[in-house]
Amino acid sequence: MFIENPICSVLILKVASRCNLNCTYCYMYNFEDKSYMQQPKFMNYDTVKATIAKVKDHCLRNNLQKFYFVFHGGEPLLIDRKFYFDFVALANEQLGGLVKIFYSLQTNGVLLSNEWCSLFKKLNIRVGISLDGPQYIHDKHRIDHAGKGSYNDVIKGITTLKNNGLAAISSLLCVINIESNPEEIYEFFKSHGIKKVDFLYPDLNYDCLPEGLKNEDDATPYADWLIKVFDLWLRDERNATSPSIRRFLNAAMLILGQHTMADDMGLEENNVLVIETDGGIEAVDSLKICGDRFTKANMNINTNTIDQALDSPLALLYYKSHKDLCATCQQCDVKDVCGGGHIVHRYSKKNGFDNPSIYCQDLKKFYNHIKNSLSNILADV
Ligand code: SF4
Ligand code: SF4
DSSP states (O other): OOOSSOOOOEEEEEOBSOOSBOOTTOTTTSSSOOGGGGSOSBOOHHHHHHHHHHHHHHHHHHTOSEEEEEEESSOGGGSOHHHHHHHHHHHHHHHTTTSEEEEEEEEOSTTOOHHHHHHHHHHTEEEEEEOOSSHHHHHHHOBBTTSOBOHHHHHHHHHHHHHTTOGGGEEEEEEOOTTSOHHHHHHHHHHTTOOEEEEEOOOOBTTBOOTTSSSOTTOOHHHHHHHHHHHHHHHHHHTTOOOEEHHHHHHHHHHTTOOOOOSSSSSSOOOEEEEOTTOBEESOGGGGGGSTTTTOOSOBTTTSOHHHHHTSHHHHHHHTTTTSOOHHHHTOTTHHHHTTSOGGGGOBTTTBTOSOOTTHHHHHHHHHHHHHHHHHHHHHO
């Protein structure tokens, strides 16, 4: 399919290539891709300058009004605080009059401190923290290099964030664990007083299936888990006591014909690229799960433009991943909402990306449940 003029409006910046944790499901460190070992530990200022210059060029060429920088890793709190002051000062100076800039940072939360919180406030950086649930769930996978669970440190970090008045602009990210009790997980997240939550499907594919999908073709453990949470959330939503849950809101918006920025549902293009610590420009990082050096495109922000990087095969595939669907997805009655799911979950060594999602049955059941729930609500109005 010919795509005219692909656009990037979100850059995920891998400012640190190493992490103080070693989560069992981490696609950076614990699957086939070992390319992080060749990466510099931190992004340097030359790469920052080149990144901002290339973003300026891209925004001007494409008349963009908004641009999003996401500080990521590894663990982005491992780099010096000065990095952020320098980055934001230069970006605001070079891009401020041109586009509205948004900054966010995704951390494991372990190193959060008052100093970091004051930096976030000063630089207007929104924070996302990874937390999988109560200690016995979180510590199953989110462990440090000695195998010790990180729960206590993460909770300390979240408390620091709240004490600094940052709860309202922060969010929690939870990878779904189908062995957990969905009611317990929902109440746990509600009790933390952080108003934005998202639930993620584990980033796996046909060559490495998730728990619950290994033995049965028509099992729907992820949908069953999410539907329980959705029904509780909907009850609370009617009483205005619920946190905002991104996955549910995005699905509802798509069903109602609205746009979202989600990269794992809907039919829109994905406007995201990744910059590695050495300046390498790549497609979305979770594709690393597909193989060693899978995301390497021989593109670098120091020598290439963003437009050139968007033209590389994997970046283009990701960009149009909700348009180029396999034959099964094209016939599907929830295609407009599901969009074939996340591209990472479609991969097999045998067929490449020409598959429905490994979560296909779950996605179908979950979106149909939301559709029916919304129809019932609208019928009551
Ligand atoms: S905190 Fe994130 S980057 Fe670090 S090991 Fe865990 S999943 Fe990977
Ligand atoms: S539910 Fe399955 S078949 Fe339908 S669009 Fe999603 S992945 Fe494709």
